Amino acid sequence: MTNPVQAPGLTLTGAALRFAGKEVFGGLDLTLAAGRWTCLLGPSGVGKSSLLRQLAGLVPDGGDMTGRVAAEDGAPPEGRIAYMAQQDLLLPWATVLENVLIGPRLRGGAPSGPDRDRARTILEEVGLAEESAALPATLSGGMRQRAALARTLFENRPIVLMDEPFSALDAITRRRLQSLAVRLLQGRTVLLVTHDPMEALRVGDVILTLTGSPARLGEPLHPPGRAPRDEGEDALWPLHADLLERLQAGGGLAA
Numbered sequence: 056m057t058n059p060v061q062a063p064g065l066t067l068t069g070a071a072l073r074f075a076g077k078e079v080f081g082g083l084d085l086t087l088a089a090g091r092w093t094c095l096l097g098p099s100g101v102g103k104s105s106l107l108r109q110l111a112g113l114v115p116d117g118g119d120m121t122g123r124v125a126a127e128d129g130a131p132p133e134g135r136i137a138y139m140a141q142q143d144l145l146l147p148w149a150t151v152l153e154n155v156l157i158g159p160r161l162r163g164g165a166p167s168g169p170d171r172d173r174a175r176t177i178l179e180e181v182g183l184a185e186e187s188a189a190l191p192a193t194l195s196g197g198m199r200q201r202a203a204l205a206r207t208l209f210e211n212r213p214i215v216l217m218d219e220p221f222s223a224l225d226a227i228t229r230r231r232l233q234s235l236a237v238r239l240l241q242g243r244t245v246l247l248v249t250h251d252p253m254e255a256l257r258v259g260d261v262i263l264t265l266t267g268s269p270a271r272l273g274e275p276l277h278p279p280g281r282a283p284r285d286e287g288e289d290a291l292w293p294l295h296a297d298l299l300e301r302l303q304a305g306g307g308l309a310a
Contacts, residue, residue: 069123070120079105088261090244136216139218181235200224229254278291278294
């Protein structure tokens with residue numbers, strides 16, 4: 056579907072965020088393991104999305120943020136990162152296929168024939184081949200998120216940053232898209248920001264919590280087995296309780 060990529064680890068060092076004169080966090084170091092899924096949990100307002108946006112090279116939503124982002128292979132991270140937001144952000148006047156192909160247009164070019172062929176292959180992979188000519192308004196919420204995932208996959212980046220991309224979906228659609236993302240992003244370096252401990256346990260190789268004021272990263276948690284895991288696995292429930300305890304102790308519940 057997409058060409059194999061070499062996925063490096065990614066680091067953010069000395070990160071600090073001040074908002075309205077208050078220190079949200081400071082002196083924070085974050086490492087994303089190469090080719091693995093890292094999940095980040097924490098209460099609202101603790102700075103998770105700001106961390107994600109800084110890693111993506113985007114301007115934070117607000118506040119003053121500093122820190123240094125680097126890929127562990129020494130090459131610049133610019134141009135090797137794909138970002139998937141919580142909202143699908145599909146262009147309403149463009150078809151599903153045109154939305155998947157928006158990257159080349161934004162970079163000042165036009166999609167080539169091979170680009171279109173690859174986009175159609177990705178749409179088939181995510182189950183949207185028959186909707187390639189449809190406008191976003193005609194799609195369900197789950198279909199729109201699959202289109203957004205297809206757009207992310209089309210970019211074929213080794214590093215993928217995802218900001219609660221499935222949180223607005225019903226439980227069954229969310230579970231299906233979690234499993235789909237794990238399969239299609241295998242081998243990439245992924246950071247998923249989520250409020251859902253069980254989502255993190257289903258898909259994550261490494262789970263981190265960001266809690267407190269100023270916020271600090273907790274010790275990493277490593278779920279057993281391969282993702283996507285089944286919620287009914289006995290080994291996950293003690294970890295689920297551990298995550299809830301960490302979030303409560305840090306001043307917030309995942310909700």
